[in-house]
Amino acid sequence: MYLVHAQLRSHDATAPPDALAQMLSCCAQDARLEHVTVHDEDEGRVVVGLFLTAADLDHAELAARRTCRRALTDHRELAGFTLDRCGAAMEPGYWDRLLDESAPGRIVPLQNPSKGHPFQPF
Template sequence: MKGLVRGAICADAGRFRQWHKASSPVVCAGPPQAFDDADMYLVQARLRGAADAMLPPDVAARITRHAEAGTGLEHVTVHPEDKGEAVLGLFLVAASAEAAESAAWEICVRTLAGTPELDAFCLKSCRVSVPVVCLEWLLRDDDRLG
């Protein structure tokens, strides 16, 4: 890891980012200047395969290899689920949630197309995920909730 950077890991603009900067650091593999005009986003990519389909054990490394320079990919996590499904967590530095989702989609499509071991899988969705701590913090100060 090259740097310890303070920033947000959610798509919410202002309030969470301010709270997060004041409370805890985000560790990323990129240089600190990567956050100057962008934020870190967690995009969850859902894969669907046959019920008996298994992901290769090095799928995170394969995804990283298929990411082109400039996509903002920092880290990948893999969460196999039941019946041939899996959730990939792609941490990307991007200017917006839409840009992060688009970059994640392109990386996943490129990986699926270039990896014969993943022929049994298709990409179901790519969406920015908002961590529960972010939602709890945003709702805590919402007067509409009583």
């Protein structure tokens, strides 16, 4: 399952409709959308989290974009909104923490190929 964030923006700072999650859900069609969360930001901006089951991240992001565009087109309550961005959010520093041997809670030990370890993460 993939979490894709979409940011919608109102041209006149209008708050999103209360039924935004349901509007997106009914526009998912073949997107394999599992769950939708809505988080108000500021001045007419809202971030929508779309949890999708997909073959890979590219397909999940494409399905999320299509779902959002369809909702913006099909629901007149969203007429003043645009899709600013849509994509999976990457946690800053995640991969660096995995490689840091001194980091607490390390989940991937570094392998040293010269010591005969079969797996090499780099």
